[in-house]
Amino acid sequence: MTAIVRTVGLIKRYPGTLAVAGLDLEVAEGEIFGLVGPNGAGKTTTLRILATLLSATSGEAEIAGISVRRNPDQARRVLGFMPDVFGVYDDMKVWEYLDFFARCYGIPAEKRRRMIGDLLDLVDLGDKRDSYVQGLSRGMQQRLCLAHTLVHDPTVLLLDEPASGLDPRARVELRELLRELRALGKTIVISSHILPELEELCTSVAIVDHGQVLAQGRVADIEKRLRYGAVLRVRVIGDTDAVESARAFFAAEARVASAAVLNDGQIELGFRGDDAESAELLAASIRAGIRVVSFARAASDLEELFLQVTSGGGREAIA
Amino acid sequence: MTKLEPVAVNSTAAPAEVPAAGSEVVGFDPGRFAGVSAIWVRELRGRMRGKRAFIFLTFYLGLLTTLLWLALRTTEALPGLSAIESTMIGRGIFGGVLLIETLVVVGLAPAYTAGAISSEREKQTYDLLAVTPISSLAIVLGKLLSGLSYLALIVFASLPIASLAFVFGGVGPEDFVRGYVVLILTGLGIGAIGVWCSAAMSRTQSATVAAFIVTGGLIVGATALWLALDSRAAEGVVERPPQALLMLNPFIGQLDVICEATGEGCFAQQAAVPRDVDPFTGARFDQQGQAVGFGPGFGARPLPRGGEFWPKVALVYLAITALGVFAASQSISPTRRWRPAPRLPKVRLPEAPTDD
Numbered sequence: 001m002t003a004i005v006r007t008v009g010l011i012k013r014y015p016g017t018l019a020v021a022g023l024d025l026e027v028a029e030g031e032i033f034g035l036v037g038p039n040g041a042g043k044t045t046t047l048r049i050l051a052t053l054l055s056a057t058s059g060e061a062e063i064a065g066i067s068v069r070r071n072p073d074q075a076r077r078v079l080g081f082m083p084d085v086f087g088v089y090d091d092m093k094v095w096e097y098l099d100f101f102a103r104c105y106g107i108p109a110e111k112r113r114r115m116i117g118d119l120l121d122l123v124d125l126g127d128k129r130d131s132y133v134q135g136l137s138r139g140m141q142q143r144l145c146l147a148h149t150l151v152h153d154p155t156v157l158l159l160d161e162p163a164s165g166l167d168p169r170a171r172v173e174l175r176e177l178l179r180e181l182r183a184l185g186k187t188i189v190i191s192s193h194i195l196p197e198l199e200e201l202c203t204s205v206a207i208v209d210h211g212q213v214l215a216q217g218r219v220a221d222i223e224k225r226l227r228y229g230a231v232l233r234v235r236v237i238g239d240t241d242a243v244e245s246a247r248a249f250f251a252a253e254a255r256v257a258s259a260a261v262l263n264d265g266q267i268e269l270g271f272r273g274d275d276a277e278s279a280e281l282l283a284a285s286i287r288a289g290i291r292v293v294s295f296a297r298a299a300s301d302l303e304e305l306f307l308q309v310t311s312g313g314g315r316e317a318i319a
Numbered sequence: 320m321t322k323l324e325p326v327a328v329n330s331t332a333a334p335a336e337v338p339a340a341g342s343e344v345v346g347f348d349p350g351r352f353a354g355v356s357a358i359w360v361r362e363l364r365g366r367m368r369g370k371r372a373f374i375f376l377t378f379y380l381g382l383l384t385t386l387l388w389l390a391l392r393t394t395e396a397l398p399g400l401s402a403i404e405s406t407m408i409g410r411g412i413f414g415g416v417l418l419i420e421t422l423v424v425v426g427l428a429p430a431y432t433a434g435a436i437s438s439e440r441e442k443q444t445y446d447l448l449a450v451t452p453i454s455s456l457a458i459v460l461g462k463l464l465s466g467l468s469y470l471a472l473i474v475f476a477s478l479p480i481a482s483l484a485f486v487f488g489g490v491g492p493e494d495f496v497r498g499y500v501v502l503i504l505t506g507l508g509i510g511a512i513g514v515w516c517s518a519a520m521s522r523t524q525s526a527t528v529a530a531f532i533v534t535g536g537l538i539v540g541a542t543a544l545w546l547a548l549d550s551r552a553a554e555g556v557v558e559r560p561p562q563a564l565l566m567l568n569p570f571i572g573q574l575d576v577i578c579e580a581t582g583e584g585c586f587a588q589q590a591a592v593p594r595d596v597d598p599f600t601g602a603r604f605d606q607q608g609q610a611v612g613f614g615p616g617f618g619a620r621p622l623p624r625g626g627e628f629w630p631k632v633a634l635v636y637l638a639i640t641a642l643g644v645f646a647a648s649q650s651i652s653p654t655r656r657w658r659p660a661p662r663l664p665k666v667r668l669p670e671a672p673t674d675d
Contacts, residue, residue, distance in 0.1 A: 051450050053652070076452040087443035091365035103357030104451040148447065 004029040004187050005050065005156055010059035012045050012211075019045040021211035022059065027189055027204070032182050034202035035191035036306055042211035043191040044084060047160045050189070051081035064155050077105070080149025084161040084191075088141055090134040094125060097133050098148060105152040119147040123177060139170030146177065157181065159190045163197055175201050195306055207306055231298040232269040232278060233262075237291040243267065246290045253281060268298070354453025358461025359468070366469050379473055383419065383480050387412065409487030410581040416481040417498045420474050421573050424506045425538065427470055429530035432513030434523040435462035436651060441523060455648040459514055463644065467510045474502060494580035501576060501629050501636075505569035508636035509534050511643025518650040537639075541567040545590075562591055562628075572632030578625025587628035 005027035012020040020042040027033040035043045048054040050061055052072035061068045068075040089097060095116050102112040120126045123143040128136060136144065142162065149157055159178075163171045178188055178201060192198050198205060199219065206216040215222045236246045247267050251259035255277055258270035271278060282295045366372055390412065436458075439445035448458065484490050513530040520526040541564045548560035565571045571587050578585035 051446075053446055053449055073452050073454070076450055079450070081446070081450045083443075083446045085443055086447060089361070089365070089442070089444060091368055092361070096361075096364065100357055100361045101447070101451065103360070104354050104448070104453050106353035145447075 002029045003027060004064055005033070005062070005189055007046070007050070007061040008059060010046065010049065010061055011057045012042070012049060012054065013057040019211055020049070020056070020059075023208070023211060023213055025206055025213060025216070027187060029187055030182065030185065031203045032178060032188045032190065032201055034198035034205040035189065035208055036193070036195060036198060036205050037191075037208035038193060041208045043208055044160055045211075046208070047081070047158050047189065047191055048083075051079060051158050052076055053081070077152065078155045079158060080152070080154040080156070081158045082145050082149050082160065082162055084164060086145055088133040088136075088144075090132075092133050093130050094120065094133055094136070094144060095129045097144060098151060101148045102151040107151065115151065119150055122150075122180070123147040124173070137170075139166050139173065142166060142170065142174065143177065146174075150181075155187060157186050157188045159188060161192055162190060163192065163194060171197065230271050230273075230278070232271045232281075233294070233296055233298050234267045234269060234285075234292060235265070235294040236267065237293055242291075246285070249285060249288055249290060250281075253284070255281065354451065354457040355461040355464065357453070358458065359465045362462070362465030363468055366465070372469060376473060376476060379423070380476060380480065383416070383477055386415070386419075387480060387483060390415075405487045406489030409484040409489035410577075410583070412484040412487065413481070413490040413494060413498075413580065414577040414583070416477065416484070417502070417573050417577065418570065420477060420481075420502055421505065421569055423473060424470060424502055425509060425534065425569065427473075428467065428506050428509040429513040429516075429534050430527060431470055432463060432466035432510040433517050433527040433530040435466055435514045436517040436647070437520055437523040437526045438517075440521055449652055455651045456644070458651060459518070459644050459647045462517075463507070463510050463514050463647075466513065467506050470506055470510075471503075474499075474506075490580050494576065497576045497579065497629060498573060501569060501572045501633055504633045504636040504640070505572075508639035508643065511640045511647065512537075515643045515647040515650065518647040537567045538569065541565070542571070549590075559590060559592070562587070565590060566628075566631050566635045569632060569636065572629045575625045575628035575632070579629070580625075582625075585625050588625065 003026045005025065007023055007025040010020050010023040010025075011018070023042065023046055025046070035046065037043050045054065049056050050063060050068060052068050052075055056069060063075050064078045066075045066078060089100075092100070098116045098119060099112055102115060107115065116129075117126070120129055123146060125136075125140060125144060125147070128140065133141065133144065142165075146157075146159070146162065149159075162178075163174055166174060175197070178190070182188060190198065190202070202219070204216070204218050205222070207214045207222070234246070234250065236243055238246075243261055243265060247259050247261055250256050250267060250269050255271060255273040256269050257272055258268075260268050262268055271281070273281070278295075278297070282292065285292055285295075390408070436445070439448060453461075481495070485492075509530075512533050513526070516526040516529040516533065517523070520529060545560045545564040548564075565587060574585070575587045577583060578588065
């Protein structure tokens with residue numbers, strides 16, 4: 001595995017605020033890497049430092065082996081950046097928009113013509129070539145902005161909340177487009193707080209909070225590391241009293257950190273233990289006469305991982 | 320799906336030798352200035368699209384033509400126009416057109432350039448531009464040139480009207496060249512001030528107000544200060560204030576061009592002569608108005624001639640252009656500032672693993 005995006009001890013301090021607090025990140029080549037975190041976690045600041053739009057207070061950041069701090073000009077040639085909020089030039093046609101950015105990268109005229117056609121086909125805007133940019137829908141503008149990041153064939157794409165403001169259909173289209181770009185060999189770093197979206201798309205994630213990486217790696221690997229703190233869902237037969245007595249039984253168990261009855265009658269357990277220990281808990285509950293219908297770990301998803309990691313217990317588990 | 324072909328970009332790969340740490344402007348790379356033409360083309364395309372630009376141009380040329388037509392009608396009323404009178408009309412057209420065009424440049428250059436960078440920020444397009452490898456200098460130059468291109472079109476479109484002066488005589492092409500040199504450098508200097516205000520401020524409205532205040536301060540303020548200092552002559556002070564204050568006023572520069580061509584409007588020359596000396600005769604007078612001798616230079620050059628002052632004005636505006644462009648490129652973004660290669664603290668990155 002070759003890391004194509006790396007940050008070491010990245011710090012960004014604003015007056016009175018520590019936006020990024022020693023962030024270490026490593027993204028392998030060819031990945032779709034998700035930066036997950038709540039608002040204010042430092043995702044956008046990190047991406048803007050990587051995109052050479054902000055200078056870090058200290059620490060180092062590299063893209064394709066180029067330091068964004070020491071050689072920002074070289075770094076700009078190997079990265080494409082799409083900000084979370086962007087505007088469009090309101091007096092330009094779609095092809096002119098791409099032509100402008102291609103000129104900015106010094107691409108010769110004959111290559112520009114061919115490349116613009118290819119890019120418009122890629123983002124499915126071929127029939128909008130002569131439309132004015134401001135007349136496009138939000139989703140189309142988003143795709144056009146993505147196309148503009150590709151004019152110089154960058155190695156790494158940094159996309160900050162690319163799906164924000166898009167309707168479900170446009171999100172699906174964007175997701176497909178990003179998969180196509182990965183197939184073309186691009187490494188994509190994408191930030192979002194819409195976790196299900198990233199879960200379907202990303203090959204690896206970093207969970208960021210308070211300017212630090214709390215967990216990083218493939219979703220399955222993080223899950224494995226957090227397994228010791230799984231959520232169990234138990235369904236029992238019986239009336240409300242039976243459910244409540246079952247909850248009290250589980251709550252009394254040493255390895256159960258929390259036990260709550262959900263609206264659908266299931267009991268949710270915050271369980272500190274591995275698979276063998278959860279099997280023992282099941283056996284004990286049956287011995288205690290609880291009529292268990294189902295006993296399973298809650299399907300672990302990115303959202304759950306995120307909540308676990310960003311909670312105090314999760315941090316301890318990661319540590 | 321269309322397969323994207325790799326596009327050859329100017330030095331896409333990292334170079335073997337990287338520039339000095341922290342210094343963005345290292346050496347000369349013509350590719351880095353490709354952005355000047357990119358921005359120029361984009362801005363002009365936007366500005367010239369639609370009817371507005373052409374309507375304004377037509378209105379301006381129509382106004383200029385009407386003024387000249389009225390002037391010509393006056394001369395037609397004169398029976399038997401002598402050669403000297405014809406020359407005077409030619410010189411009048413030359414001087415009038417030059418001063419009107421200077422007024423247009425001074426009035427419009429800040430307006431056309433003060434939104435150059437701030438409007439990008441307002442439209443949230445600046446990040447997209449800043450992440451390209453265009454240098455800060457190229458962004459500023461591109462914005463400056465595109466802002467002034469339309470102004471140049473307005474000025475040069477009026478050349479055929481101004482050249483009517485040749486029909487009447489009294490001025491030569493070299494006089495026009497001098498006038499246009501001052502005009503172009505004035506436009507560049509004031510435009511650079513506009514771009515600098517635009518780079519330093521986040522709102523176009525504030526940048527426009529600031530650009531007009533700075534321009535007004537340079538032109539009106541400095542001249543008013545000179546006049547105020549000069550009025551001390553009434554209190555018996557005969558030394559004139561420093562002429563350098565007047566060099567900030569392009570109108571006085573153009574008056575010098577007119578003075579060189581016609582012998583009229585020699586304000587700068589008169590301003591250099593001590594208050595107690597008559598600029599035409601060289602005679603020195605006391606406070607009661609009695610001639611008491613001769614001023615310096617009398618005999619060698621009793622009548623002031625133009626031609627020495629406008630090059631100084633041109634140089635001052637060239638310097639303002641350079642300063643404005645540099646200041647704007649420094650204000651454009653914290654990560655795009657030029658700085659003399661600082662010693663950055665080195666952070667050792669861990670070795671990247673080579674396989675999975």
